[in-house]
Amino acid sequence: MNNNPQEPKLLEHDADGIRELDNLLPRWWVWLFYGCIAFAAAYLVYYHILKAGPLQAAEYDSEWKTGEALKSAALAKFEATIGTLTPSQDKAVLAQGQQVFLTYCAPCHRPDGGGLVGPNLCDDYWIHGSNFVDNIKIIINGVPDKGMLTWRGILKPSEVHAVASHIYTLRGTKPPNPKPREDQAPKPTGPSPFE
């Protein structure tokens, strides 16, 4: 045993030459432990016994409401202006539109717009109306019966305009092996301004 009063007691027990001191628990460590236990107990009581705080479903509800209100306002504003929109010829807008097209539209319409599961976007025989505003409406509302998704609320208003502008440039291009025309009543639409 050591005789230094500064040193804590050295215990007699010896395990393969290893000895142990009998220091007291560090006070800050003990308080840390108590603090964590108190926090844990308070947390469980607050949420599950007093039921004072929202659980995850309620939390989601309020988050959803706030976000949805913002989005609906923006969409309503955009939709009020749809009738006046014209295809953009701005290079940056068209580049953005192409990016959106490749990401979201190409899986069904092919990267070149020649049609795959979705119809060919390059010919003049459009199923749901072929002017620019019709196209924007289809993008926004979709055609659920035919498998066209609604992009309302997914694409930002500026992206809808950009991708519609890009699609407008596809018309009149001649991709290889296009999907055959599917419309019921062809309506000639005249040449694309990009031809």
Added chain:
Amino acid sequence: MNTDLETFKYDNRIVRAFAIATVIWGLVGFSAGLLIACQLFWPELNLNLQFTTFGRLRPLHTNAVIFAFVGNGMFMGIIVSAAVTLPLGLTTSKEYAELEWPIDIAIALVWVVFAVNLFGTILKRREKHLYVAIWFYIATAITVAMLHIVNSLEIPATAFKSYSVYAGVQDALVQWWYAHNAVAFFLTTSYLGLMYYFLPKAAERPVFSYRLSIIHFWALIFIYIWAGPHHLLYTALPDWAQSLGMAFSIMLIAPSWGGMLNGLLTLRGAWNKVREEPMLKFMVVAITAYGMATLEGPMLSIKSVNALSHYTDWTIAHVHTAALGWNGFLTFSVLYWLFPRLYNTKLYSMRLANWHFWLGLLGMMFYVIPMYWSGITQGLMWKQFTNEGFMQYPNFLETVLQLIPMYKLRAIGGTFYLLGACLMTYNLYRTAKAGVFVPEVEVQAPALKSQPEHPEEKHPWGHRWIESKPMVLTGFALVAVAIGGLVEFIPMWIIKENVPTIAAVKPYTPLEVLGRDIYIREGCVGCHSQMIRPFRSETERYGEYSKAGEFVYDHPFLWGSKRTGPDLHRIGGKYPDAWHFNHMDDPRLVSPGSIMPRYPWLLSQKLETNSLPARIGTLRKVGVPYPDGFEATAQLNLEAQQKRIVDNLKQGAITNAPADREIIALVAYLQRLGTDIKVKPAAPAAPGAPATPSPSPAVPIAPKTAQLDASNQTRN
């Protein structure tokens, strides 16, 4: 004291065998990790072989590192420090890329051998009182056995395929109770045992506080077991279980730090040795890494932190702080201590060991810092909304491409770490060459029964009593580790409200079952979650959040824990069949820049259907309500669905796809995912309200392939 001396021998051969196994498995595990790390920025690195994809190698990496490297390290250390005197043939052939049922039984047997050995040693010991290191080994032995057996309950369908008896939410709870406590009792308690032996040995200092050992041991093993649900925060797991997981994780901080303190404070008065002795340097970094990781773990268990961190590289950074720092460095430390003693010589080169230390430390920095950066970046990008309430980065791939530079830096870190381990291997090899192996060490100690009771052994806390009764200590430890699991499992099993059923959710069709098994075989779950959390940032991206009732036929559950790719729970109906076909053949064809590997073999390999009846029968046994005799018509059902998919593919300009290939089954499964409950297209169902179920089709469900789901708000 010197009366009745017994002479006996420590068998160094076993220790050497485990030490060598540790080194070899370390190199294998590190190399596998480096390879898959590189695949994340260089997907072609699997050389287009199905055996080397990320999904298949990731389990190899984790299993090699956890069970082979750390496992052998643990055995090595336990044998030294518990002084085994009953040499048994402890051979472990640890080649489990897939831990299927025959291997599960083998593991259980190996563990039994280990436990017999450990307890046999303890009973035949010559120490009256069990030292703290032994307490930790006892906790390790009994808890790992309990975890492994409970989690591996499965019913075999074929020689190498089984289905878990648990489904969905329950399977998730059991699995994370297992996985979390594998960390606790395989990677932590066993290594604390090693620390308690090797640190005071090397520092030649007494352990700081016996009292701290007692408190932190019992608190640690009791509290750890409850914390598993913190891996399932904001999932379909009931709120009360999530809250328990979080609360107990917070309480775990102090007990974990008790171990760190007892380690670091033992070095008081010996810090000069740390400067000179590489073995102690490794030890100090290991203990520090342990302290950091065990503070970070509870922080990540706070729900609002987890909301950001979960599914990102933050978790990867966290586990590697612990794995590279705590387990890796502690193992290196023990090896450097052991080899010179096994070969009765000096370490070949201190200089090389110092190089290893700095390379390893640098490697860790280059690993974890980029991963924190990457995890926080991606987590924030996923959650970012514009002022107008739209997702700022709706395209998942865009958030992945941001991380590529971080993945490259991480690979550099891994390379450093591996190089360090190679230096060590060389150093140890030269050490062995220079010395002469000492196969047995003859020692003398007084027989247990002749040891007198020391008056000094009385301690005010009375813990000495249990230290001399190993079986009582084992019993108490078993009670301590059993309580948490029981409190969490039993309500989950007996109270139905915990998993509200949804009438529209039906069992998978035969083709979908086989497709799901391919999904499992390819390890898709390693990169793709199937659990949409209740956040607007997730429901906007993926669709309605996942409900507990949707997973009742999922044996096993496939919620995943990391989103290297997007969540797939509502992928069904989002893309046409042809898109999936092309995407599996070459992801970059349809998603330029994607880091997913190619799966061309799915397009050429024939679907194995011979085992279909056995699989259906086994699934029925674990609780999936297939009608009696369904096995007889399963094949016809399967062929009809194959034909529908082939027809759909023709629509997508794929005219030559044979119906009997694996890809068809996988497409069937993917198109089914998350479609059983439907959300109204224009106005998403009021949140919180039960999802609108689709008209419930008869079992088995007709596939809805290639019918684009208009309700789905998901992309990429």
